[in-house]
Amino acid sequence: MKKYFFTSESVTEGHPDKLCDYISDTILDEALKQDKNSRVAVETFASANQITIAGQITTNAKLDIEQIVRDRIKEIGYDNSELDIDYRTCKIDINITKQSSDIAQGVDIGGAGDQGIMFGYACDETEEYMPFAISMAHKLAKRLTEVRKTGILPYLRPDGKTQVTVEYEDGKVKRIDTILISTQHNEEIDMQILKKDLTEKVIKEVIPAKYLDNETKYYINPTGRFVIGGPLGDTGLTGRKIIVDTYGGYARHGGGAFSGKDATKVDRSAAYMLRHIAKNIVANGYAKKCEIQVAYAIGMEEPMSVYVDTFGTNTISEETIIEIIKRNFDLTPNGIIKYLHLQEPIFTKTTNYGHFGKNELPWEKIIELK
Numbered sequence: 001m002k003k004y005f006f007t008s009e010s011v012t013e014g015h016p017d018k019l020c021d022y023i024s025d026t027i028l029d030e031a032l033k034q035d036k037n038s039r040v041a042v043e044t045f046a047s048a049n050q051i052t053i054a055g056q057i058t059t060n061a062k063l064d065i066e067q068i069v070r071d072r073i074k075e076i077g078y079d080n081s082e083l084d085i086d087y088r089t090c091k092i093d094i095n096i097t098k099q100s101s102d103i104a105q106g107v108d109i110g111g112a113g114d115q116g117i118m119f120g121y122a123c124d125e126t127e128e129y130m131p132f133a134i135s136m137a138h139k140l141a142k143r144l145t146e147v148r149k150t151g152i153l154p155y156l157r158p159d160g161k162t163q164v165t166v167e168y169e170d171g172k173v174k175r176i177d178t179i180l181i182s183t184q185h186n187e188e189i190d191m192q193i194l195k196k197d198l199t200e201k202v203i204k205e206v207i208p209a210k211y212l213d214n215e216t217k218y219y220i221n222p223t224g225r226f227v228i229g230g231p232l233g234d235t236g237l238t239g240r241k242i243i244v245d246t247y248g249g250y251a252r253h254g255g256g257a258f259s260g261k262d263a264t265k266v267d268r269s270a271a272y273m274l275r276h277i278a279k280n281i282v283a284n285g286y287a288k289k290c291e292i293q294v295a296y297a298i299g300m301e302e303p304m305s306v307y308v309d310t311f312g313t314n315t316i317s318e319e320t321i322i323e324i325i326k327r328n329f330d331l332t333p334n335g336i337i338k339y340l341h342l343q344e345p346i347f348t349k350t351t352n353y354g355h356f357g358k359n360e361l362p363w364e365k366i367i368e369l370k
Helices: 016-034 065-076 099-107 132-149 191-205 266-283 318-330 331-338
Strands: 001-012 039-047 051-057 091-097 116-123 154-171 174-185 217-220 289-296 307-311
Touching: 001 132, 001 174, 016 039, 016 051, 016 065, 051 065, 065 091, 099 289, 116 266, 132 154, 132 191, 174 191, 191 217, 266 289, 266 318, 266 331, 307 318
Parallel strands: 051 091, 174 217
Antiparallel strands: 001 154, 039 051, 116 289, 154 174, 289 307
């Protein structure tokens, strides 16, 4: 029997990169609320008590970007410049221009907003058709935020990371080998209390007991201290957690990040569409694993190529699967936007704990394929 180990990580909403993703996606959603045709490509950079917003926005919306930034930092829970960042006092720099006319002339006629390759993936390891390791890592990270915000563990602060190592046997999940949690905390908390609380209130509340055994290893704040965090402990930048956002490294990822971009940018919208298609290939019983790649050229509507890999788990030929895809789905940028309703302000729902596997998102819907 072949045995191997695979590891995926996630981060909390207070991780400096995720803080930046959330601000960028909120700016996008606020623009779409007022003008569904908004073109947005915004990046956020976070450093010591300072936020920089830069990028391109073409919209009829009236945006108070500084207020959006302060509200998001406050919502996440950052209020101390000596430990992380303070929403009340941080400096905010804004440098926004309009979308290049050279790009717009291709997008306006329905073409892709950029060239590039995009991937979508699904498997039957979890009920949400996601790889097991990233699914567990996301659940741990989300639980860290829940216990902090609900007051169950009030001494926690927003920054945090999780990591899960899974043992596979003959391609199937056997057990969890290692759980790693690093979480920011108030200075006065005793580490033994923190470790006990995270074991009882986070790990045991999230991870099914059948995957844990006497050999499972637990590492909680292995440096022994995590008081300084957020943008004070490490800078943050939009689009730097692309593997957390997708499949935890279990499947390939194209070149582009997601957050802060409207749906004419196919590195976001096409990745969502391919996830939808891959999930439905698996859900309809055509394969146990499915990875799909497409490629686009800037300004062109139809993808330049479509590739499918089912890793030998297919019940019909991969050529037939490609025929099913072409028969059921419009892969032009406008077709994707219309099908997935991507002019609606839904993007802040995607920012944290993965862009895939959340049933409330339109690309997670299961349909019948013929």
